[in-house]
Amino acid sequence: MKLDPVTLATPFFILAIVLEIVLARLGRARAAYEPRDTAASLLMGLGSTAAGLVTGGLAAAAALYAYQHRLFDIPMTALWAWVVIFLLEDLTYYWFHRLSHERRIWWAAHVNHHSSQHYNLSTALRQTWTGGVAGTWALWLPLAFLGFPPAMIAIQKGISLVYQFWIHTEAIGRTPRWFEAVFNTPSHHRVHHARNPRYLDRNYAGILIVWDKLFGTFQPELDEEPCRYGIVKNLGDFNLLRVAFHEWAGMARDVAAHPRHALGYIFGRPGWSHDGSRDTSRSLRADWAARALSAEESPPP
Amino acid sequence: MSQSFFIQFGASLAAVAALVALAAWAKIAKPMTPLTDERARTLLEQEFPGRRLERIWVAVDGRGALAKSGAAALVLCEVGDGYVARHIPWGQAVASSFRDGVLRLDLSDVAAPLARLALLNWPPSPEPRAA
Ligand SMILES: [Zn+2]
Numbered sequence A: 001m002k003l004d005p006v007t008l009a010t011p012f013f014i015l016a017i018v019l020e021i022v023l024a025r026l027g028r029a030r031a032a033y034e035p036r037d038t039a040a041s042l043l044m045g046l047g048s049t050a051a052g053l054v055t056g057g058l059a060a061a062a063a064l065y066a067y068q069h070r071l072f073d074i075p076m077t078a079l080w081a082w083v084v085i086f087l088l089e090d091l092t093y094y095w096f097h098r099l100s101h102e103r104r105i106w107w108a109a110h111v112n113h114h115s116s117q118h119y120n121l122s123t124a125l126r127q128t129w130t131g132g133v134a135g136t137w138a139l140w141l142p143l144a145f146l147g148f149p150p151a152m153i154a155i156q157k158g159i160s161l162v163y164q165f166w167i168h169t170e171a172i173g174r175t176p177r178w179f180e181a182v183f184n185t186p187s188h189h190r191v192h193h194a195r196n197p198r199y200l201d202r203n204y205a206g207i208l209i210v211w212d213k214l215f216g217t218f219q220p221e222l223d224e225e226p227c228r229y230g231i232v233k234n235l236g237d238f239n240l241l242r243v244a245f246h247e248w249a250g251m252a253r254d255v256a257a258h259p260r261h262a263l264g265y266i267f268g269r270p271g272w273s274h275d276g277s278r279d280t281s282r283s284l285r286a287d288w289a290a291r292a293l294s295a296e297e298s299p300p301p
Numbered sequence B: 001m002s003q004s005f006f007i008q009f010g011a012s013l014a015a016v017a018a019l020v021a022l023a024a025w026a027k028i029a030k031p032m033t034p035l036t037d038e039r040a041r042t043l044l045e046q047e048f049p050g051r052r053l054e055r056i057w058v059a060v061d062g063r064g065a066l067a068k069s070g071a072a073a074l075v076l077c078e079v080g081d082g083y084v085a086r087h088i089p090w091g092q093a094v095a096s097s098f099r100d101g102v103l104r105l106d107l108s109d110v111a112a113p114l115a116r117l118a119l120l121n122w123p124p125s126p127e128p129r130a131a
């Protein structure tokens, strides 16, 4: 456990949050903190480490099993192996993250990371309690099956998580252009946390933003459209159980009310409904695009 | 679970408490001022783009608003230093319980079950003034 990058980085996380709060208080950095929101985010983070212990064993056993049936022997000591796993793990993360937004059952496990109306370093620690149950860890099994040692995969996953901490801030505007072009940055990830229709379901990247550019989900942050953070339907309070489980409860409610449409309510896009009465990210984006177009076409007064 | 986990968990819990206390001390939440008619309209337009607001009621404490838009009631409520919005059938809003100057709206949503709005009276007079 000594090599776990997240554990090693925890003191740095705490110091960085202290710094962000103090700088904001002094008016030297852009950041907003609401104490109840901060408490919810940090307790979600703490709870997720405990939840990880419950389901982590199963995920580790599965990774070990896949590794025992591996195709190749990949040495943990080779530099090339680290370069390859960096790219493959980041690609896996992109698809994990995209799936987590595009299918309700996995959105139910991920939504808590987005339900804060704030975007600060504490938001980064707002992690899932139900990711293990949702089973998305299975997406990393092919890496073990290829021959990457499970410890190596775990370390790379940790590095990615630690990298993604610092980008949850409004204190940093834009980084140098070459960096924005290649890496996930505060600016790109602000867009990911925004609920403005044109920003919905964009920028799924972990470390490299190039995957979004490659797969057509990239959206730069626009000065004329400031990010409004949160989810399409924001939460009514800061109750931790609501933060952790509201989408699961909503899904169960829908399945119970419409059992014939259970598959749609579980595996459909978030917001999918059998009668089309609700909004999905796609319909919201389409509405926005249509309004933007008609505003452009109508002559100025 | 090992003893070291509990020590780590306890230390983390203490760190959480300290950070929350620091955030409370810093008073750096987004500034909230009571809603005006104009601000409520702007927020409702953000939440429900393109919806025509026939009539709007801003809470007497400025912490929420309700608007009639066709067959729907658009509800806006303060939560912390932000807002939460939902729409419910207009008939349901009209029939909602109003006691001691507080309208309680059942939003039928696990994510935000209930909205409370402080209003002078409810239900509204059937003769709507021009919005
Ligand atoms: Zn996300």
Ligand SMILES: [Zn+2]
Pocket (backbone or CB within 6 Å): A113, A124, A168, A189, A193
């Ligand atoms: Zn994030």
